Amino acid sequence: MSGVPPSSPARPPSGGAAPANADDVGAGTAVVPLPYSAKQLQELLGSSWEARLKEMYRGMLLGRVLDTRMLGLQRQGRVAFYGPATGQEATSVGAALAMAEGDWVLPGLREQLIALMRGLDLTLYLHHLFGNDLDTARGRQMPCHPSAREARYVSMSSNIGTQIIHAVGLAYALRYKRETGVSWAFFGDGATSSNDFHSGMNFAGVWKLPVLFVCTNNQWAISIPNEKQTASPTFAEKAQAYGFEGSRVDGTDVVAVYHALREAREALASGKGPRMIECVLYRLTPHSSSDDPSRYQPKGWMDRAKAHDPLGRFEAMLDKLGMLPSAEREAVRAELDAKVRAAIQEAEVMPPPRFESLFEDTLRTPAWPLTEERDSFDKEQGGNFP
Ligand SMILES: Cc1ncc(C[n+]2csc(CCOP(=O)(O)OP(=O)(O)O)c2C)c(N)n1
Numbered sequence: 001m002s003g004v005p006p007s008s009p010a011r012p013p014s015g016g017a018a019p020a021n022a023d024d025v026g027a028g029t030a031v032v033p034l035p036y037s038a039k040q041l042q043e044l045l046g047s048s049w050e051a052r053l054k055e056m057y058r059g060m061l062l063g064r065v066l067d068t069r070m071l072g073l074q075r076q077g078r079v080a081f082y083g084p085a086t087g088q089e090a091t092s093v094g095a096a097l098a099m100a101e102g103d104w105v106l107p108g109l110r111e112q113l114i115a116l117m118r119g120l121d122l123t124l125y126l127h128h129l130f131g132n133d134l135d136t137a138r139g140r141q142m143p144c145h146p147s148a149r150e151a152r153y154v155s156m157s158s159n160i161g162t163q164i165i166h167a168v169g170l171a172y173a174l175r176y177k178r179e180t181g182v183s184w185a186f187f188g189d190g191a192t193s194s195n196d197f198h199s200g201m202n203f204a205g206v207w208k209l210p211v212l213f214v215c216t217n218n219q220w221a222i223s224i225p226n227e228k229q230t231a232s233p234t235f236a237e238k239a240q241a242y243g244f245e246g247s248r249v250d251g252t253d254v255v256a257v258y259h260a261l262r263e264a265r266e267a268l269a270s271g272k273g274p275r276m277i278e279c280v281l282y283r284l285t286p287h288s289s290s291d292d293p294s295r296y297q298p299k300g301w302m303d304r305a306k307a308h309d310p311l312g313r314f315e316a317m318l319d320k321l322g323m324l325p326s327a328e329r330e331a332v333r334a335e336l337d338a339k340v341r342a343a344i345q346e347a348e349v350m351p352p353p354r355f356e357s358l359f360e361d362t363l364r365t366p367a368w369p370l371t372e373e374r375d376s377f378d379k380e381q382g383g384n385f386p
């Protein structure tokens with residue numbers, strides 16, 4: 001994949017951006033800085049552009065620090081599973097900043113950073129990653145699948161694509177209740193092959209709903225590359241079949257993502273119907289802590305893909321702009337790392353969920369089969385339940 005402009009229509013008249021092709025990550029390994037001058041940044045981000053850039057940097061760095069620490073913890077056997085989002089930070093951060101408070105997020109597999117940027121407490125997230133007694137889901141959800149009511153961030157679903165129809169239903173409800181929010185459906189390239197993608201896109205188009213479809217095309221669905229996923233040159237152009245606009249954006253460019261998504265969100269909020277945006281990016285880690293890409297990726301793919309590292313590209317731009325000297329960057333990193341370490345320390349010592357919690361949270365007033373089962377289980381365990 002080469003030469004995806006910051007934002008382009010799904011199929012420009014010239015013939016279109018090259019399709020994302022997993023075999024082609026560019027020949028070089030040199031990181032390409034984001035292409036903006038101070039003047040352009042001011043135009044794109046407004047007069048407080050410098051503060052905006054710092055916010056973007058902080059957000060992306062938090063994602064990177066978390067991934068590094070958590071993958072390490074998983075390898076040490078301290079958490080069971082982790083799904084990193086390394087390489088996708090620009091898309092998550094750009095999206096989080098383009099959202100409004102009343103918006104809803106229906107995540108795919110890698111949008112944890114959006115929940116954190118919208119207010120999910122870091123320590124609460126860590127309780128979830130450890131699946132302990134303070135985990136909102138009490139250890140019943142897969143690790144790395146947080147939910148955050150305060151952030152209007154619905155629990156991730158590992159069943160690929162299901163969130164897409166939920167997002168469409170939610171958009172329908174928003175309109176029905178005359179609320180101003182927008183529903184954001186995130187999903188990977190692989191999810192575009194699910195039935196739910198097609199039903200969701202279809203009904204969103206028919207009903208002209210305020211739902212923004214964000215395809216995070218990281219070029220792999222575990223071991224399946226783009227060219228085996230679809231015969232279409234792009235994923236974005238699929239929107240045309242459902243009667244609305246689809247476009248592509250460079251998902252490793254936080255400024256372009258923010259700008260494209262904010263513009264799309266504004267169009268949706270003014271009642272112009274749904275949009276789809278394909279963020280083209282690179283998965284810079286294994287699919288999850290359970291995966292070994294050396295078994296299926298072309299040799300050296302990931303090393304070459306690192307030239308498209310969104311954080312590296314951003315830092316190279318900062319260098320060119322003479323912003324945030326390395327000592328300041330190090331200070332931000334150290335501060336975030338300390339926060340993550342403190343949250344880990346707090347969460348790791350928490351006990352697992354209490355046994356009796358197995359019988360809680362499903363019904364407001366438990367029905368007799370549940371209480372009977374609970375009592376007999378309690379007897380077996382020695383009668384310790386309160
Ligand atoms: C319905 C369903 N089918 C298959 C799987 C197994 N599975 C888990 S992740 C995944 C790939 C998802 O790829 P993509 O949508 O591109 O998201 P990414 O992991 O790249 O972010 C698959 C096939 C699943 N979880 N659910």
Ligand SMILES: [Mg+2]
Nearest residue numbers: 188189220221
């Ligand atoms: Mg993918």
